[in-house]
Amino acid sequence: MGPRRADGYHGLVTVFHAISLFEEVTAESADQDGVTVTGEGADRVPADQDNLALRAVTALRAAVGGAARAPGVHISITKRIPVAAGLAGGSADAAGALVACNELWHSGLDQQQLGAVAAKVGSDVTFALLGGTAVGRGRGERLTPALAPATAYHWVLAFADGQLSTPEVYAALDRLRASGAKAGHPEPSLDAALMTALRSGDATRVGRALSNDLQPAAVALFPALRKTLAAGLELGALGALVAGSGPTCAFLASNADRALDLAVSLSGAGVCRSVVRVTGPVPGTVILPDPKTAK
Ligand code: C5P
Numbered sequence: 167m168g169p170r171r172a173d174g175y176h177g178l179v180t181v182f183h184a185i186s187l188f189e190e191v192t193a194e195s196a197d198q199d200g201v202t203v204t205g206e207g208a209d210r211v212p213a214d215q216d217n218l219a220l221r222a223v224t225a226l227r228a229a230v231g232g233a234a235r236a237p238g239v240h241i242s243i244t245k246r247i248p249v250a251a252g253l254a255g256g257s258a259d260a261a262g263a264l265v266a267c268n269e270l271w272h273s274g275l276d277q278q279q280l281g282a283v284a285a286k287v288g289s290d291v292t293f294a295l296l297g298g299t300a301v302g303r304g305r306g307e308r309l310t311p312a313l314a315p316a317t318a319y320h321w322v323l324a325f326a327d328g329q330l331s332t333p334e335v336y337a338a339l340d341r342l343r344a345s346g347a348k349a350g351h352p353e354p355s356l357d358a359a360l361m362t363a364l365r366s367g368d369a370t371r372v373g374r375a376l377s378n379d380l381q382p383a384a385v386a387l388f389p390a391l392r393k394t395l396a397a398g399l400e401l402g403a404l405g406a407l408v409a410g411s412g413p414t415c416a417f418l419a420s421n422a423d424r425a426l427d428l429a430v431s432l433s434g435a436g437v438c439r440s441v442v443r444v445t446g447p448v449p450g451t452v453i454l455p456d457p458k459t460a461k
Contacts, residue, residue, distance in 0.1 A: 167379035168354040170340050175289065175305045178379075179354040181312065181364070182290075184297035185321060185446040187247055189255060190454075191219065191262025193270045196240035199223055205245035210329075211256075218256040219243060219263035222287045226264055229283045230273045239267055250329035252384070252410030254290040261294035261451045269453060281309075290410075297450025299364065301356060315367035318445050319418060320425040322403070324394050324438035326413035330384060335411035338383035373404025373418040384412030391415060394437040401431045 168177035189205075201220050203211045211217065215224070219241045227236035241263050247255030264284055268275050275283070277295065284291035285307035292307045293300060299312040363371035378384075385391045391408060394415045398406045402424065403417035415438070419425035425443045433441040 167339065168352065169343075170336070176336060176339075177304065177354055178302070178306060179356050180302045180306060181299065181357070181360060182293040182302050182306070182309070183299045183319075183446050184293070184448050184450055185323075185444040186448045187253070187323070187442065187444050188448075189247055189258045189262060190244040191259055191266055192242040193223075193263065193266035194240050194242070195270065196238045198238045199240070201241045201243065203243045203245060205243075206247065207249035208243075208245055210249045211243070211245065217241075218260040218288060218291075222260035222263040222284070222291070223267055225283050225286050226267050226271075226273070226275075229279075230271065230275070236267070236271045236273070239270060241266070248325050248329075248414070250331060251325060251414045252330065252332075252408065252412040253323075253414055254294060254410060257288050257290035257294045258451075260284070260287045260291045264291075264295065265451045265453060281307075293450070295450045297448060299447045301361075303354075312361070312364055314364045317367035317369070319369060319372065319447070320420070320422050321444050321446060322398070322417045322419060322425050322429045322432060323409070323442050323444060324398065324415040324417070324432055325440045325442070326388065326391065326394070326415070327439040328388060328413060330388055330412045332411040335380055335383045335387060338387050339380060342383055342386060369418060369420050370404050376405035376407045376416075376418065378407045378409075380411050381408040384408045388413045390437075397435045397437045398428065398432055401428055401435070403428055 201213055201217045230236050243259050247253050264280050281292045284295055289305040289307055300309045302309055360375040363375040395406045398417040405418045409416045419428050429441045429443050
């Protein structure tokens with residue numbers, strides 16, 4: 167993670183990894199734009215123009231030539247990814263809205279063109295389109311797919327009893343760095359140990375190489391995470407890290423059985439709100455057949 171830039175963002179080099187926890191996003195023609203949100207944490211998602219999916223609709227409309235080519239749309243979102251959890255759920259909703267509206271409006275944008283619109287909506291939206299495992303640069307929007315064997319990784323996610331705001335976590339990182347002994351501005355670089363581990367496809371090596379520069383900031387704002395991370399490692403995780411800007415903690419297990427054991431023990435340890443098992447990598451945004459017209 168680099169220093170805060172003049173535009174307020176932090177230049178970074180990161181590895182994105184898409185997991186099997188997904189949202190369902192539907193777009194239907196409507197007189198005017200709107201959004202309905204149901205599911206996990208729906209009451210905490212804005213239902214106005216601040217909604218990331220609606221911002222994506224507006225950005226795509228501007229890119230394809232305005233309201234004549236891109237009339238009103240109602241977006242419905244079924245959430246499974248907790249809100250403000252560090253898992254880019256809002257970015258996934260935005261990516262879903264872009265793909266759905268591109269279909270609905272017959273806009274014909276290709277993946278690269280959609281990616282350019284996605285980058286304007288949020289730093290992680292481009293990856294939510296692409297999925298898989300990818301190296302992100304810039305704000306996170308410049309992506310290179312990571313070449314790696316077809317390993318399925320088994321993760322356990324510990325959802326926290328609370329939320330963290332991404333800008334606040336970045337601001338806490340800036341404060342920690344400004345006050346730290348090693349004050350200065352590290353230039354971001356690709357983590358060679360992690361890339362080697364990913365190329366090997368060996369979960370043990372990947373587990374050892376997991377790290378997140380935002381973790382100390384997330385833990386400073388949400389001290390209970392220290393206990394959650396320690397508990398997962400004590401219970402046999404191959405590695406642990408705060409996901410994104412937190413407060414979700416992600417634990418890597420060696421296989422599906424170990425992941426199940428870990429999930430059961432972690433939820434019994436009382437160090438988080440709830441636990442889910444997921445796998446990765448998975449594709450990014452995919453188009454499902456319309457249940458109303460599918461035979
Ligand atoms: O791009 P997005 O709107 O998702 O970013 C949310 C906030 O996270 C930004 O306003 C900024 O404070 C912070 N951020 C950052 N550096 C990045 C990505 C996000 O500082 N590379």
